[in-house]
Amino acid sequence: MGIFLASLLLAGCSAGEVSSHEVAESVAKEITCPEPAKKEYRAWGKSGLSVGCRIDHGPFVAIENGVVSIRGQYEHGQKVGRWITYDKEGNVYDETDSADAEKSSPVDED
Structure with missing residues (x-):
């Protein structure tokens, strides 16, 4: 997942801009998912990214x-x-x- 996010960051930003992916990555560090949930990144809107916990069911x-x-x-x-x-x-x-x-x-x- 880290390599994927890094490639998005490189492809989607021009110098000086902060991308949704950078913000999501920063916010994701604050999210702790209770077992058995897993942290998940998803596309959101036209160019956004959401971060949350998911339980496979x-x-x-x-x-x-x-x-x-x-x-x-x-x-x-x-x-x-x-x-x-x-x-x-x-x-x-x-x-x-x-x-x-x-x-x-x-x-x-x-």
């Missing part, structure tokens, strides 16, 4: 190069149910169940 789909890459579900910030990962042609590459992943986690038995 509901269906999740990631798309890359016009193809679904990941499909799953969040509930209050936690992965739940079946998560499917697809290859670049859209074929199922991997399937995991969040409950199975928790059960199969290595546990120290010292």
Whole structure:
């Protein structure tokens, strides 16, 4: 995210101007998100940027190069149910169940 913001700053400002991105970056340092929320930057208006806390909840789909890459579900910030990962042609590459992943986690038995 930092590299992305830095490139926006370089591309969007002329000398002496303060951009929305610079202000948002400064304000973002003051924002602390409670678990399981995550800090999120979003486009706002025609050239603005908003900063806030977000909790993933509901269906999740990631798309890359016009193809679904990941499909799953969040509930209050936690992965739940079946998560499917697809290859670049859209074929199922991997399937995991969040409950199975928790059960199969290595546990120290010292």
